Amino acid sequence: MILQLSDFVNQVKAGQISISENTYSIIEEAKKVNKKYNYFTTICEDFALAEAERLEREVRKGFSGLLLGVPVSIKDCICVKGVESKAGSKILEGYKPNFDATVVAKVRAEGAIIIGKTSQDEFGFGTFGKNVGVDFEIPKNPFDESRSCGGSSSGSAGFTAISKHTHVSIAESTGGSIACPSSFCGIVGITPTYGRVSRFGLIDYACSLDKIGSMGKNVNDAFLLQKIISGYDERDSTSIRDQPDISILKRKNYEIAIPKELVESDLADKKVLDIFWNCIHKMESEGFSYKEVSLPLNSKYSIPTYYLIAVSEASTNLAKFCGLRYGKHEVLKGYFDDYFSDVRSNNLGKEAKRRIILGTFARMSGFRDAFYLRAMKARTLLIDEYKRIFSKFDFVVHPTMPILPPKFEDISKFTPVQDYFMDLFTVPANLSGLPHISLNMGFVNNLPCGIMLTADFLRESELISAASFLEGLL
Amino acid sequence: MSKIKVDLELLEKICKNARLRLTEDEKKEFLPQLQEVINAFSVLEELDISKTKPSFQPIVIKNVWREDIINRSFSAEEALANTVHKKDYYFKGPKVVK
Amino acid sequence: MNKVVIGLEVHTQLNTNSKLFCSCSTKSDLPNSSVCEVCLGFPGSKPKINKKALDYGLKVALALNCEINKEFYFSRKTYFYPDLAKNFQITQYEVPLGKNGIVFLDSGKKVRIRRIHLEEDPASLVHSAGISTSSYCLIDYNRSGIPLVEIVTEPDINSPSEAREFLNKLITILEYLGVFVVGESVLKCDANISIEGYERVEIKNINGFKNVEVALTYEEKRQRELISKGEKISRETRGFDDKEKITYSMRTKETEEDYGYIAEPDLPIIEVSEDWLKELKREMPELPEQKAKRFVEQYKITNYDAKVLCSNYSISLLYEDICKEVEPTFAAKFVTREIMGVLNYNDLTLKQSGIEAKEIIELLRLVNENRVSEKNAKQALIRYVLDKIKPREFLAKENLLIDKSEEDIYNAVKIVLANHKNIFEDYKQKPDKVINFVVGQTMRHLRGKAEPRIVQKLVRELLEKGKM
Numbered sequence A: 001m002i003l004q005l006s007d008f009v010n011q012v013k014a015g016q017i018s019i020s021e022n023t024y025s026i027i028e029e030a031k032k033v034n035k036k037y038n039y040f041t042t043i044c045e046d047f048a049l050a051e052a053e054r055l056e057r058e059v060r061k062g063f064s065g066l067l068l069g070v071p072v073s074i075k076d077c078i079c080v081k082g083v084e085s086k087a088g089s090k091i092l093e094g095y096k097p098n099f100d101a102t103v104v105a106k107v108r109a110e111g112a113i114i115i116g117k118t119s120q121d122e123f124g125f126g127t128f129g130k131n132v133g134v135d136f137e138i139p140k141n142p143f144d145e146s147r148s149c150g151g152s153s154s155g156s157a158g159f160t161a162i163s164k165h166t167h168v169s170i171a172e173s174t175g176g177s178i179a180c181p182s183s184f185c186g187i188v189g190i191t192p193t194y195g196r197v198s199r200f201g202l203i204d205y206a207c208s209l210d211k212i213g214s215m216g217k218n219v220n221d222a223f224l225l226q227k228i229i230s231g232y233d234e235r236d237s238t239s240i241r242d243q244p245d246i247s248i249l250k251r252k253n254y255e256i257a258i259p260k261e262l263v264e265s266d267l268a269d270k271k272v273l274d275i276f277w278n279c280i281h282k283m284e285s286e287g288f289s290y291k292e293v294s295l296p297l298n299s300k301y302s303i304p305t306y307y308l309i310a311v312s313e314a315s316t317n318l319a320k321f322c323g324l325r326y327g328k329h330e331v332l333k334g335y336f337d338d339y340f341s342d343v344r345s346n347n348l349g350k351e352a353k354r355r356i357i358l359g360t361f362a363r364m365s366g367f368r369d370a371f372y373l374r375a376m377k378a379r380t381l382l383i384d385e386y387k388r389i390f391s392k393f394d395f396v397v398h399p400t401m402p403i404l405p406p407k408f409e410d411i412s413k414f415t416p417v418q419d420y421f422m423d424l425f426t427v428p429a430n431l432s433g434l435p436h437i438s439l440n441m442g443f444v445n446n447l448p449c450g451i452m453l454t455a456d457f458l459r460e461s462e463l464i465s466a467a468s469f470l471e472g473l474l
Numbered sequence B: 001m002s003k004i005k006v007d008l009e010l011l012e013k014i015c016k017n018a019r020l021r022l023t024e025d026e027k028k029e030f031l032p033q034l035q036e037v038i039n040a041f042s043v044l045e046e047l048d049i050s051k052t053k054p055s056f057q058p059i060v061i062k063n064v065w066r067e068d069i070i071n072r073s074f075s076a077e078e079a080l081a082n083t084v085h086k087k088d089y090y091f092k093g094p095k096v097v098k
Numbered sequence C: 001m002n003k004v005v006i007g008l009e010v011h012t013q014l015n016t017n018s019k020l021f022c023s024c025s026t027k028s029d030l031p032n033s034s035v036c037e038v039c040l041g042f043p044g045s046k047p048k049i050n051k052k053a054l055d056y057g058l059k060v061a062l063a064l065n066c067e068i069n070k071e072f073y074f075s076r077k078t079y080f081y082p083d084l085a086k087n088f089q090i091t092q093y094e095v096p097l098g099k100n101g102i103v104f105l106d107s108g109k110k111v112r113i114r115r116i117h118l119e120e121d122p123a124s125l126v127h128s129a130g131i132s133t134s135s136y137c138l139i140d141y142n143r144s145g146i147p148l149v150e151i152v153t154e155p156d157i158n159s160p161s162e163a164r165e166f167l168n169k170l171i172t173i174l175e176y177l178g179v180f181v182v183g184e185s186v187l188k189c190d191a192n193i194s195i196e197g198y199e200r201v202e203i204k205n206i207n208g209f210k211n212v213e214v215a216l217t218y219e220e221k222r223q224r225e226l227i228s229k230g231e232k233i234s235r236e237t238r239g240f241d242d243k244e245k246i247t248y249s250m251r252t253k254e255t256e257e258d259y260g261y262i263a264e265p266d267l268p269i270i271e272v273s274e275d276w277l278k279e280l281k282r283e284m285p286e287l288p289e290q291k292a293k294r295f296v297e298q299y300k301i302t303n304y305d306a307k308v309l310c311s312n313y314s315i316s317l318l319y320e321d322i323c324k325e326v327e328p329t330f331a332a333k334f335v336t337r338e339i340m341g342v343l344n345y346n347d348l349t350l351k352q353s354g355i356e357a358k359e360i361i362e363l364l365r366l367v368n369e370n371r372v373s374e375k376n377a378k379q380a381l382i383r384y385v386l387d388k389i390k391p392r393e394f395l396a397k398e399n400l401l402i403d404k405s406e407e408d409i410y411n412a413v414k415i416v417l418a419n420h421k422n423i424f425e426d427y428k429q430k431p432d433k434v435i436n437f438v439v440g441q442t443m444r445h446l447r448g449k450a451e452p453r454i455v456q457k458l459v460r461e462l463l464e465k466g467k468m
């Protein structure tokens, strides 16, 4: 029996669980699991054990916290002071930030133990966890090793699903990187409103899209972590100052919109849709009402809009990686142009190169107006479309991913365009910065399958409350 | 814009801007892929954006700033802790003159 | 002869305590001692803008008669260089904070300001063994992230000396605004220069405003020579070598970087409300032209003197301090002729000279009381500036202080005249010779500590009186 987070903390407080023993035990598990599944880029054994001992001393002096002794894993792109933070890329090998990301500082202040950095598509550039950096291992689905565990927060989802311990993970989503792996690994993933969680300490993919969120085995675990990491932070200029608290509300008969274009899409697996409708009818019989709606703009234009903005920003964010100041260094020789080009060409993975190339193209003079700028304006139209839906409905609901976790051999056959269009279900909410949650709605051939609820800006409480109710129902 | 032809010259120009050196195999692989993506993404030209303002962030955020106050900086040792290329408290970089 | 057409892009540092996007100090001594994750561009860092820099930028725009954009934002200008912490510079592109301004030259000519924007300074590069031979560079990020204001003119300038005049005017305005400290703040300039009808050349990174005229003069001559030889002027970017005082080719148009601007996604847009603008206008200091006008009215000095005094901010402050104790027209004369003369001759700023108002006031009081000759007063000023000896001390040490009153001199002349019986008769014959003789005798009697002018005056008076 794996304890829920709040029960775990209560037992730690009651002295029924030893923080050190539990930390040791989960680290051993992580090391063992990692050999087969590659969920961690760094397991910080010494750091975690020392932290556990320190915490025990603090507890004896009266310290307590909402995450007392809770093992937390952190996506590799989120900085932990003194711990190698690479965003899954060889080019950041050796980078040990001299500061904690705000979210890391927050969970540590509540007594969490950081156990390691989780594997991801390099810089978040992927849907299937397959686009790992040079010399990194591909994370595998906990239900079937030949399949993807989703990306880009692959390790966070995989380990949350497989661990026999109480454990939550801090993940990050730009275009669906929390929801997708949550769906493929059968866990709960919360992606908050853009700006609700500080991005200070996040190694950027695309700054106007990146959101740090939470993953847990159940809605309550993910909710508690999300509540702790949320809040205004003066070190992130895009952090929202006035945000309502996140809490579980009294049950209500919510009104749901189901986007026609998605559930009728050619991409969608019939088996996924069957479970989905099953789930919707259960909700209906419990008092929820639903209606099919049309999202003509988002279903057609969100993918190009999202990718053009994302790669334009990413290609500038990645410019700083050049073998100077931090990260991977090579022998200092030659003219700077050649040195920079060598370091970048040798240490960036294929998809990173592809996205840098596309992003550099999209903002090049002559193409910039038609691609980058047009996408920035298109985003306004796409947000407006969602706003119209939320003037009538509480949530937009659809399967998290159109497909079940795919086999790696099948993924290899996708062209980049096919790859990108696989994000059709998760990208619209992410592009508009809307909060969403993915939770497991059932299994097909022993493979998990997620349902995704999206709410209006800052309506995390409604979202999580509905998800909590739905979790009990399924 | 759907008529953009991605040729080797354009690809090489992009790579030069981005300080990436592609292998011949990579060039061969990326060229049709880039063409395919650009074709697919050119669908945006259907949208009438003539009266639309760009969304810099998904939510409108304005006037966030800090006061002109000095706070703690790193020590030179801290600043240089992540690099092997350093000398006399300076970062060492590649040369800027050919 | 075809006109030379010049446009300037001036970058000057804004005098803030902390950097543009982080709270590191703008002042530092040891290399890489005023740096943090933001100005080093460490992964995970985020910029946050300095409100003071925004205020300063907007004030510069107002002072240069610009329109303020009510909503503006920042952009990333991407190019690779070891001095650029992120390999992009946060600057402003489509919508700068100000546009369409004007600066008037003395001739009444307008130099239009195209735009004004804020941006961050790159780091400084040190070349351990000369720029061309060293196999690596050394980088100090203390400068990285220092706030700069970039001021871009239209190509309205038609000679290197006009460029110098424009820059002088600009710096004076910046100094009045308190955003720029002469001798401390850094000024860099890019200049576009062409001979009307021919290709344009850009000269990058001219350091210090005095070099701008030198670089432009060289470049104008170079281009005119090429034209007279019938050779082509190529569209290119040139550098300025401030040791050799020449420009040299850096790159041609074809090899220029494509900056790929995008909006800086880590920074929200800035909206300038009416209240904010009102506040800024309320805080605007008196600018050079307004001050000159006031000087004419308040101190009854000439337009010319007022203009000269106000063309240098610290001089205008010194003048007003002096006027508290000294008659204004007399003070104006001394400041514009003597003090500004000494500074110009020795190429010093007022601050460098160490001149203090109270010392000048004392000196001028001595002059007024006829206790020092004007010649000696000027000498005292020079020693004060060059040797840091206070004027009064200098005059006392050199025995140049006149400690005789007019009465003492009167008595001395009487004695001299009494000692020479036929003096009045001689005076009728050879007046000039006798005057000189009596003055000399009187000065000897007073051991030189008398104002010669007064001695002269009294000798004349008494001789005239006596001859009748």
Ligand SMILES: [Mg+2]
Residues within 6 Å of the ligand: C011, C091, C119, C150
């Ligand atoms: Mg500039």
Ligand SMILES: [Zn+2]
Residues within 6 Å of the ligand: C019, C022, C023, C024, C034, C035, C036, C037, C038, C039, C040, C145
């Ligand atoms: Zn700094």
